[in-house]
Amino acid sequence: MSLFPPSTNAQYLGARSSVWFLGLSAVLTLVPGLIHSFLPDGGAGVIGGLDMGDRRDMVISLFRWEGATQLALGMGLLMVALRYQTLTALFLALVIVERGLMSLHGWVLSPPVSGHHPPAHYGSPAFAALALVFLILALRPRRG
Numbered sequence: 001m002s003l004f005p006p007s008t009n010a011q012y013l014g015a016r017s018s019v020w021f022l023g024l025s026a027v028l029t030l031v032p033g034l035i036h037s038f039l040p041d042g043g044a045g046v047i048g049g050l051d052m053g054d055r056r057d058m059v060i061s062l063f064r065w066e067g068a069t070q071l072a073l074g075m076g077l078l079m080v081a082l083r084y085q086t087l088t089a090l091f092l093a094l095v096i097v098e099r100g101l102m103s104l105h106g107w108v109l110s111p112p113v114s115g116h117h118p119p120a121h122y123g124s125p126a127f128a129a130l131a132l133v134f135l136i137l138a139l140r141p142r143r144g
Contacts, residue, residue: 012085018138030074036067
């Protein structure tokens, strides 16, 4: 037994562009994960513009927690894009759920009281829409 089963890339029949988009999704998940995990304030102040007040330690802890989940998801996305491409459609669906929920919370259910939106609030709706396009392409067999 090994940690990684054999690659399934040869069995993937969807659009190659969907795999590339999934790889881009991985990078765009790993970078914020690294920022939230290792920037001194987790990106809360310098990027997110949050006034952490007297709860600075708690806010940074929450950002680090988010960074850990982003790193795990990003590594999973990257593994699918590089080695297990038959799972591309499933993982694009997960990207849609993640980005869709981020958009819903950031703009509708719990927008920031300060009115300042972090970068992810702007990119998430567009990214969810693009992921839907690439999901459709991943589900359609390639021509030729």
